[in-house]
Amino acid sequence: MVEIQLDGQKVDVLEGSTIMHAAEKAGTYIPHFCYHKKLSIAANCRMCLVDVEKAPKPMPACATPVTQGMIVHTKNDKAIKAQKGVMEFLLINHPLDCPICDQGGECQLQDLAVGYGSSSSRYEEEKRVVLHKDVGPLVSMREMSRCIHCTRCVRFGQEVAGVMELGMSHRGEHAEIETFVGMSVDSELSGNMIDICPVGALTSKPFRYSARTWELSRRKSVSPHDSTGANLIIQVKANKVMRVVPLENEDVNECWLADRDRFSYEALNSHERLTSPMLKQGGEWKAVDWQTALEYVANGFKQIKADHGAKSIGMLASPHSTLEELYLATSLMRGLGSHNVDYRLRNAEFQTGAAIRWLGTSIASLSQLQCVLVVGSNLRKDHPLFAQRIRQATRKGCRLNVINSLGEMHTADAWAMPISNLLVAAPDAWAQSLADVAAAIATEKNVSPPVAGEATEAAKVIALSLLTGDRKAVLLGNAAAHHVNASSLLVLANWIGAQTGATVGYLTEAANTVGAQLAGALPGKDGLNADQMLNGELKAVILLNNEPEFDSAMGSKASAAIDAAQMVVTLSPFKANMEFSDVLLPIAPFTETPGTFVNAEGRVQSFHAVVKPLGDTRPAWKVLRVLANLLSLPGFDFESSQDVLRQIPGIDASYVSAEKLDNACSSTITVAKGATMPPAVASIYQLDSLVRRASSLQLTADARFIQTGSVPKLEQVLA
Numbered sequence: 001m002v003e004i005q006l007d008g009q010k011v012d013v014l015e016g017s018t019i020m021h022a023a024e025k026a027g028t029y030i031p032h033f034c035y036h037k038k039l040s041i042a043a044n045c046r047m048c049l050v051d052v053e054k055a056p057k058p059m060p061a062c063a064t065p066v067t068q069g070m071i072v073h074t075k076n077d078k079a080i081k082a083q084k085g086v087m088e089f090l091l092i093n094h095p096l097d098c099p100i101c102d103q104g105g106e107c108q109l110q111d112l113a114v115g116y117g118s119s120s121s122r123y124e125e126e127k128r129v130v131l132h133k134d135v136g137p138l139v140s141m142r143e144m145s146r147c148i149h150c151t152r153c154v155r156f157g158q159e160v161a162g163v164m165e166l167g168m169s170h171r172g173e174h175a176e177i178e179t180f181v182g183m184s185v186d187s188e189l190s191g192n193m194i195d196i197c198p199v200g201a202l203t204s205k206p207f208r209y210s211a212r213t214w215e216l217s218r219r220k221s222v223s224p225h226d227s228t229g230a231n232l233i234i235q236v237k238a239n240k241v242m243r244v245v246p247l248e249n250e251d252v253n254e255c256w257l258a259d260r261d262r263f264s265y266e267a268l269n270s271h272e273r274l275t276s277p278m279l280k281q282g283g284e285w286k287a288v289d290w291q292t293a294l295e296y297v298a299n300g301f302k303q304i305k306a307d308h309g310a311k312s313i314g315m316l317a318s319p320h321s322t323l324e325e326l327y328l329a330t331s332l333m334r335g336l337g338s339h340n341v342d343y344r345l346r347n348a349e350f351q352t353g354a355a356i357r358w359l360g361t362s363i364a365s366l367s368q369l370q371c372v373l374v375v376g377s378n379l380r381k382d383h384p385l386f387a388q389r390i391r392q393a394t395r396k397g398c399r400l401n402v403i404n405s406l407g408e409m410h411t412a413d414a415w416a417m418p419i420s421n422l423l424v425a426a427p428d429a430w431a432q433s434l435a436d437v438a439a440a441i442a443t444e445k446n447v448s449p450p451v452a453g454e455a456t457e458a459a460k461v462i463a464l465s466l467l468t469g470d471r472k473a474v475l476l477g478n479a480a481a482h483h484v485n486a487s488s489l490l491v492l493a494n495w496i497g498a499q500t501g502a503t504v505g506y507l508t509e510a511a512n513t514v515g516a517q518l519a520g521a522l523p524g525k526d527g528l529n530a531d532q533m534l535n536g537e538l539k540a541v542i543l544l545n546n547e548p549e550f551d552s553a554m555g556s557k558a559s560a561a562i563d564a565a566q567m568v569v570t571l572s573p574f575k576a577n578m579e580f581s582d583v584l585l586p587i588a589p590f591t592e593t594p595g596t597f598v599n600a601e602g603r604v605q606s607f608h609a610v611v612k613p614l615g616d617t618r619p620a621w622k623v624l625r626v627l628a629n630l631l632s633l634p635g636f637d638f639e640s641s642q643d644v645l646r647q648i649p650g651i652d653a654s655y656v657s658a659e660k661l662d663n664a665c666s667s668t669i670t671v672a673k674g675a676t677m678p679p680a681v682a683s684i685y686q687l688d689s690l691v692r693r694a695s696s697l698q699l700t701a702d703a704r705f706i707q708t709g710s711v712p713k714l715e716q717v718l719a
Contacts, residue, residue, distance in 0.1 A: 004070040009134040009167050019050060019061040031112050033090075033198045034150035035062040038255065039159060045150050047090070047112070049082035050074045060083035072417045080116075081603075085439065087116040092123045093173070095145050095309055102199030105213035109148065128173050135215070136184040136466075137699035138191055138259060140205040147177055147201040160256065161187040162277065162380075162391050162416030172368040173441020175203070178529055186701040187410030188684060189415075191262040194246060195255070206266055206696045210237075219610040220247055223261040224320050224590040225687055227508040228253055228385045229364065230261045233590060234610045241265045241591055241611060251364045252603070258384035259700070260684065260691045265591070267693035268614075272574045274586040275615025285578065290616065294623075295485055298630035300567045304540045312331035312539035314340030314484075314528055316522050318546035319510035321620065321637065322595025323604075324644040326512065326519035328636070329544050335633035339527025340538065344510070344518035345552040346680040348484040350529040355662035356517040357481075358648075360505020360602040361473055369393045370469035373401040373462060373502070374438075375489060376430060380415050381684040381702065383507050386600075390418040401462045404435050405678075421465060423458045431485050431671040432491040437462050439458050439669045441499050448496045451669045459563055472502035478509045479514050482553065494665060504663050508600040515598035518650050518660070536561035541596045543570045547689060553680035554566040571620055574689055586617040589690065593619035594641040602656035606645065 001012045006019075006026050013022045018041070023030045033045035043063035053057045053071040061072075073079055074201040091113065098104050103513040132142035151168060154177065158164045165185045169176055179185060185193075194200050221229040231247035243263050246257045278285045288296075304312060315333045317326055326343065333341045344350060366372075366389035380387040395402055399420040406424040425433045432453070439453030440463035454457070466472060468546035476491045478486060483489060490504075490610035508514060516522075523529050528537055534554045543561055548558035560566055563580035574587040587593075592613045596606040613619070621641055628636035638644050644653075650660045685703040686692050697703060 001325065002066050004066050004068075004072060006072045007074055015068055017066050018057070019052075019064050019066060020233055022066055022072075023061060025069045028074055030061045031116060032062060033108060033148060034152060036152055036155075036196055038157045039088070039152060039196075041152050042155065045090075045148065046086045046702045047083060049079065049086060051076055051078040051082075054217070060401075061264055070409070077601060084116045084118075088118060088121070089114060090148050091117055091121065093128045093145070093147070095143075096126065097143070097146075098558075100209075101200040102203045102208060103197075106240065107200060108198035129176075130176055133178055135179055136186065136190075136701070138192060138205055138263060139185050140179075140203045140208055141201070142176065143203070143462070144201050144558065146199045148175065149175055150198055152196045152198065153177060153202060156196055157187065157397070160192070160388055160391070161189045164165065165190075166193070169569065179701040184701060188259050188702065189256060189354060189580070190387065191259045203366070204243065206263055210235045210248070210456050211242050216242060219608070221590065221607045221610055222511075222605045223525065224260070224511045224597065224690065225260050225596070226258070227359075227510060227513055227600035228382050228383065229511060229597055229603060229605050230257055230385060231605075232257070232261065233451050234265070236611055239611050240281065241268050243342060251362070252599070253385050256385060256388060260687070260694070263456050264690045266697075267690045268589055268591055270574075270695070272693055273614055274572060274575050274584055275617060278318065280582050282454060285584070286613060289695050290618070293583060294627055294630055297567075297569050297585075298627060301336065301631060303542055308336030309540045309592055310392065311340065311526075313338045313542075314538045314540070315342075315542045315544060316345060316530060316533055316546060316548065316552075317341065317343045317516065317544040318345070318551065318688070319513045319516045320342045321512060321516075321545045322518055322548070322590070322593070322641075323512060323598060323648060324595055324641045325544065325620040326521045326619050327625065327644060329646050330520050330626070331544070331635065332624055332628050332631075332633065334429045334524070335628060335635070336631065339524030340541050341521055341527065342523055342530040342535060343513075343521040345530050345546060345548065346482045347486070347530065348482055348553055348677070348679065349486045349596070350523075350531065351487050351524075351665070353659075355664055355666075356514055356602075356656060356660050357506045357604050357663055358514050358656075358661045359475075359508065360503040360663055361601070363389070363599070363601045365471070366390055369398045369471050369473055371399045371401070371472045371592050372467050372673050373403070373496070374464060374473045375403045375434065375474070375476050375493065376427070377404070377507055377681065378414075378482030378681075379507075382478050382509075382681070384684075386507060387415070387671075390543075394418055395573055399465045401465055403430060403437075403462075421461045423462060427479065427483065428485075428611055428673045428676045430480065431481065431488045431492065431669070432673065434489060434496065435669070435671050437466075438492055438499075440464075441496060443468065445499060446564070447499070451671060453671075464695050465499040466502060470501075472500060473501050474504045476504075476506050478507065478681045482679040482681060483508050484601070484676045484679075487665050488669045488671065489661065490665040491667055491669050494663065502693045505700055506600070506663065509682075511597045511599070514600060514602055514656065515718040518598060521650060534558045534561055536564045538565050539587065540567040541565045543568065543572070545572055545689070547572075550686060551682075551688070555680075563667060563688060567648060571623060572689065573617065574693060576689060585623055586615065587620035587623055588613045588617050592617060593621070595621070596641075596645055598656060602661050604656065637692060
């Protein structure tokens with residue numbers, strides 16, 4: 001430790017720390033623009049100049065290392081004069097457009113100009129003008145004359161997103177932040193550049209000129225998309241979601257958001273929202289009241305149960321639904337006497353067991369890994385914030401090993417991080433590839449392998465990588481979880497983990513994949529799984545918050561199979577499944593209902609509604625409760641979502657009970673190749689009904705790639 005004196009106060013900090021770190025520890029604020037706690041030091045704004053005794057001139061606090069006995073003044077005349085001088089230079093070219101700037105009210109430059117700026121300027125020459133740039137549908141660079149060249153956005157791209165999409169060209173007054181060769185900004189984390197920009201140079205294109213920051217109410221929530229469970233601040237005006245920004249949580253999403261977490265709110269206000277119950281009569285849809293719709297459903301279920309038995313009724317539930325909704329959906333089916341309920345719509349193998357599949361470690365620990373093996377995942381697109389953490393680990397020397405099929409989205413460059421070892425194999429050969437790695441480990445440790453394998457050179461280097469270091473993990477991605485041979489992959493991964501000391505876990509696909517297991521949204525004894533239900537084995541189907549054509553392994557074939565049922569009931573916030581449904585019930589999206597999500601590490605995160613339900617929309621837990629009451633099922637007298645949550649066993653404080661989280665698997669290993677379909681994996685902006693209807697996300701390069709099968713040209717992205 002090093003002791004320094006900061007404004008007369010003694011402060012002990014670690015050797016190698018800077019004056020800025022010492023000030024943060026002492027609770028002293030030093031004005032700054034380019035410094036950010038998650039980015040490298042640039043020291044190019046000079047706003048943090050302080051007076052260091054015996055130094056010939058003011059020193060930048062962010063870049064000056066502390067030394068024993070150093071005496072620092074941050075608020076004396078010398079420091080204040082230096083800071084005011086820097087502010088005068090920064091304001092020389094800054095346009096006076098605060099009244100129309102989206103950053104107004106939350107702008108660092110605006111705030112600091114009050115304390116360090118002057119009421120008039122000595123500068124009389126013309127201000128410089130920087131032409132606007134169009135870099136895609138999410139980030140606006142139309143006011144780059146405001147840029148103060150702090151380079152936060154440049155460093156974010158290099159260090160956090162892993163893609164240097166922005167850079168500074170030219171020098172002096174001609175310097176500009178821009179993309180090169182006319183490229184667009186396509187990172188799946190690009191929206192974070194808006195947050196870290198200290199002025200209004202980078203703003204949100206979907207939010208642009210929609211509201212002033214002081215008009216917005218701020219409410220906490222949780223992302224309903226991937227399994228990170230990113231914490232959100234949802235900003236609301238006139239009962240309408242206007243903007244989404246991150247709520248800092250170091251253990252979950254740090255201070256970052258994926259673009260789908262940030263911009264999917266556009267779907268909440270789309271023209272596709274379902275605002276009243278609808279019945280199909282004579283081939284035409286007609287709006288009805290809730291009483292009519294629910295009585296129609298209840299009577300239909302009673303008739304089908306009487307004619308064909310309870311086993312002819314089934315529920316397909318989305319893992320993006322809340323814990324309360326999934327629990328009530330499961331309870332409703334059990335109450336009817338049916339065990340046909342499943343959330344695993346994209347799976348090709350349907351294991352049974354009481355264990356809950358999870359990440360196998362904490363999310364925060366991903367940043368500290370020394371070695372990791374990722375199987376069957378396009379990590380960067382499937383789980384952008386997990387990828388960001390592993391990217392930070394690779395920057396500190398973590399060895400990243402990958403077993404995957406080779407495609408345009410699975411190359412080392414596409415991962416935006418260095419891959420130490422890449423074992424390319426077709427999906428039907430992944431089990432054999434893992435068996436080969438296991439064989440190489442067995443040879444090194446002189447033990448028996450779990451199954452016959454060949455210690456190929458590619459397998460040996462991965463094995464040796466996993467056998468060195470302390471903090472290690474084997475992570476199975478979405479494609480591995482949905483694989484026809486998923487249980488064999490897990491058994492092999494568990495053996496490798498046991499021999500190398502690595503944790504083993506699933507990245508888990510959806511916001512509530514772990515919660516769906518906790519709620520028991522799985523077939524009971526003799527119950528049909530999702531594949532069987534999607535193959536037309538039911539007379540009545542309830543679709544909870546999903547669209548089988550996009551959310552299931554069967555794709556477009558699911559529509560025809562479900563259409564064969566006598567009654568199809570869709571519970572959705574949107575006008576979905578209209579071609580084969582008989583009833584549409586409008587349920588609230590995550591912003592209009594209280595609920596709970598359980599993320600990949602088993603963290604239980606509850607949230608409240610942030611706006612009132614749109615039209616006649618109702619929370620799904622209420623709809624399911626009333627439907628159960630109409631069916632005369634006992635045990636559905638819940639007054640709130642919290643009452644439902646209290647009925648769900650296995651929650652210990654804010655985590656799933658440790659004894660329930662288990663990735664053990666006792667299945668027989670199968671490694672033989674076969675002509676199998678590729679695992680069903682949703683692309684980044686097709687994951688759920690919200691992102692599919694977010695117009696700006698559907699204009700991104702990632703979305704266009706899926707739509708066209710090729711990387712779009714710039715003019716197509718910007719069109």
